[in-house]
Amino acid sequence: MKISKNDWYFIAVIVAVLGIFYAISGEEKTKRVPLDDKHQAAYELFKKTQSKMEVDKTCPACHFEPGGVPFPAKHPVKPKDGPMRCLFCHKLKASAVGK
Template identity: 75%
Template sequence: MKIGKKDWIFIGIIAAVFIIFYVISGEEKTKRVPLDDTHKPSYELFKKTGSKMEADKGCPACHNTNPGGVPFPAKHPVKPKDGPMRCLFCHKLKLAGVQ
């Protein structure tokens, strides 16, 4: 069986897709939610409800731009004024099997 020109093009496209996926699948860059006393209520709420959105509701109490709040880094993509905080959309909990 001879491999024709169209077959090589198809093989090349598939190889390019795999190479692109490999290149962009680098190291995880977002920080995980610390497993400390400050964040313990969020972990407990997630264990109880299984809902990341419910656990997110406690974040604005500390992570805000108000005086005394934990400031966001300058390059942080979403600020509270942009809408509801969805911290656990990017930041992962330090629990086994929780993504």
């Protein structure tokens, strides 16, 4: 079976797409939720409910502006009136949640 010119184009496109996916994949840059005394209640609530949305409801107790723990200057989203969705990006440490 001979490979035609169109087949080589198709192979080149597939290799290019896979190369792009490989190039953009990399180390996760989002910070994980610290496993410290301040966040222990969040970990315990997640173990109990297995619901990230329930844990997210506890975040505004400390993380709010102004007056709370400030968001970093480069933080992409600073919620205003809507619910905070911290665990949409920030992950809990797997060793602490039993995964």
